[in-house]
Amino acid sequence: MLNNGACRCSRGGACGPRSETEAPLSDNAARYVTIQKDPASFAVPPNLADYRAVCATFNWEAARAGLSGLPHGRGLNIAYEAVDRHAYGPRADRVALRCISKTGERRDVTYRELAASTNRFANGLRSLGVKAEDGVFVLLGRVPELYIAVLGALKMKCVVTPLFSAFGPEPIATRMEIGDARVLVTTEALYRRKVEALRGRLPKLEWVILVNAEEDGEGTRSWRKLTQAASDAFEIAPTDPQDTALLHFTSGTTGRPKGVIHVHEAVVTHYATGLYALDLHDNDRFWCTADPGWVTGTSYGVIAPLTHGVTNIVVEAEFDAPTWYGVLARERVTVWYTAPTAIRMMMKLGADALKDYDLSALRFAASVGEPLNAEAVVWGAEAFGLPFHDNWWQTETGGIMIANFASMDIKPGSMGRPLPGIEAGIVRRKADGGVEMVNTDQEGELALKSGWPSMMRGYLHEEARYRKCFAGEWYLTGDLARCDSDGYFWFVGRADDVIKSSGHLIGPFEVESALMEHPAVAEAAVIGKPDPIAGEIVKAFIALKLGFESSEPMRKELLGHARKRLGAAVAPKEIEFRANLPKTRSGKIMRRLLKARELGLPEGDLSTLESDER
Ligand code: AMP
Secondary structure (H helix, E strand, C coil), X not given: CXXXXXXXCCCCCCCCECCCCCCCCCHHHCCECCECCCHHHCCCCCCCCCHHHHHHHCCHHHHHHHCCCCHHHCECCHXXXXXXXXXXXXXXXXXXXXXXXXXXXXXXXXXXXXXXXXXXXXXXXXXXXXXXXXXXXXXXXXXHHHHHHHHHHHHCCCEEEEECCCCCHHHHHHHHHHCXXXXXXXXXXXXXXXXXXXXXXXXXXXXXXXXXXXXXXXXXXXXXXXXXXCCCCCCCCCECCCCEEEEEXXXXXXXXXXXXXXXXXXXXXXXXXXXXXXXXXXXXXXXXXXXXXXXXHHHHHHHXXXXXXXXXXXXXXXXXXXXXXXXXXXXXXXXXXXXXXXXXXXXXXXXXXXXXXXXXXXXXXXXXXXXXXXXHHHHHHHHCCCCEEEEECCHHHCCCCEECCCCCCECCCCCEEXXXXXXXXXXXXCCCCCEEECCCCCCEEEEEECCXXXXXXXECCCHHHHHCCEECCEXXXXXXXXXXXXXXXXXXXXXXXXXXXXXXXXXXXXXXXXXXXXXXXXXXXXXXXXXXXXXXXXXXXXXXXXXXXXXXXXXXXXXXXXXXXXXXXXXXXEEEECCCCCEECCCCECHHHHHHHHHCCCCCCCCCEEECCC
16 A cells, blocks of 8 residues: 555545544534545546535536437437447547456456447347337346446336345345336346246246356347347437436335336436546546445446446455455556445454555545444545545435535535535424424434436336325435534434345335245344444344244244345344234334334333333
8 A cells, every 4th residue: 555544635644533622523523523625635636626616506407418418319318328429439449347257357348349239238129029118127246248238228218127136036026026027137047046936926027138048048038149149230219318217126114115217317417426426537447336236336336437438347246355455456446436334344454454555546435325434434544545435315316415525625424515406405394294494403304305317206106105205395315314504414314214234225124024924923023233334234023923932943044034035135134032022003013112122222102002022
């Protein structure tokens, strides 16, 4: 490491805890001084040099001018902006994707090659009779075919869903059912292990394309044969910016996962936030560590960097410090977008683990997905020579909404300030369905004024659930936060019971349903239990049916059952048996009470409590 642990921000390595004598900052930043940025020290001038000035003049119409639009005014298509506009211009031979396999092999795909391969895949889909608006699901690890399939299907104007390949069969089948999947792109192994047995639940699934199958099989097609037979020329049909492009899934407290609808116009936000929040410049080598099975991995692991024509580094391997540090150093990564859980794992290993790596190319580091503790921001400054810039958004918003910008002073622990073009507020819901703003530094629900291009257009087949997210023109995020007098936003917690584990949003209902399928389980309730590394882990409370015993083998069996059904990322890590679970008079299990007891917190209003385990 070249920077000797010295911070490259303007404080000259003084980003540590505040001294006793300094004036207190509000709450969770109290122990840390603001990390000030000195414009003279920027290696590359930030795109957003003057936050206030840009906010004052910004409008989304003008932001769209950074994109090309389909030739001859035929609309706006994400894949054209990400691929074709570079493929036939001066960036044609630039590496668009540098894919590093689990065994460390590199596969480079230039913009020109990406245009040809996405065209072939789009033609392949067309040869199968696939049409615009058909649901195309992609269940792959981070291999080149994932990116080709997503972008090729967008060229065909299909509705695309990348799925997390570590999901178990149940979350996969549920999402494909809700999303009316007509096509699935996957591997032979993933198909056999996770989908084949549940295909009966998916009557609309017509085509299964296997990327590593040499030949077509029973009910499956070979990617190789399909794409080899296809032309590498493809003209994208006129695309209305309001045409649906992507269907991402997210979870709520109750009910099945929600299919979040995003349209092609979202690419305007992807581009603008790539410019301002991630500070992308031409010639950057950008690495987003998120999997495209989650919205961050699609918006910023596929679309945003490609719209900027930079080289997008794709790493197939999961987190492992030497692998990641090796990628940062060898690939000369300039802009890095990662997540708090990974940062905390690196912190645990200590800054010393970095000393043999040359990270001098790294210019900007950002983080998203869960609260980034102030210590982690400061540790970034010590270990990498630059602080992590936290930013906030969610599946529904489609792109970054609140961020610490490259040019902006950082208050460690804060999510930053709203993007130009985004109006954020802290509100309290009123009984009449409206909202009122709360005062500076007061807690309330984080709300955003509707109207940015990547805002969700609905939850698929769930109009009522969608409408509940709004109070007039305010979109209510479900997150509790506060805003300080400088306009910085601070995350407080979720207003609902969803769990964030290692950055993955997990709906308790989905986990409880899988547990309930086990013949021994009478009742199940799932909470997020705080964890120093993962943020939260999934913990299940279970009441067994009569005749079953709460033994260690039973616990193991239930853990195994859940892992098999849900996949390791979603399944509970802990199970505790209870004789029965606390319920309201209407029979709803009180997860909140279980959580309060687990954490030793006040139990709150128990007036609706009907039965209890104690
Ligand atoms: P998802 O829709 O899976 O991207 O999850 C969105 C949720 O993750 C948000 O509503 C927050 O609860 C949480 N989240 C995302 N970014 C942050 C952040 N920077 N700080 C705290 N929580 C975050």
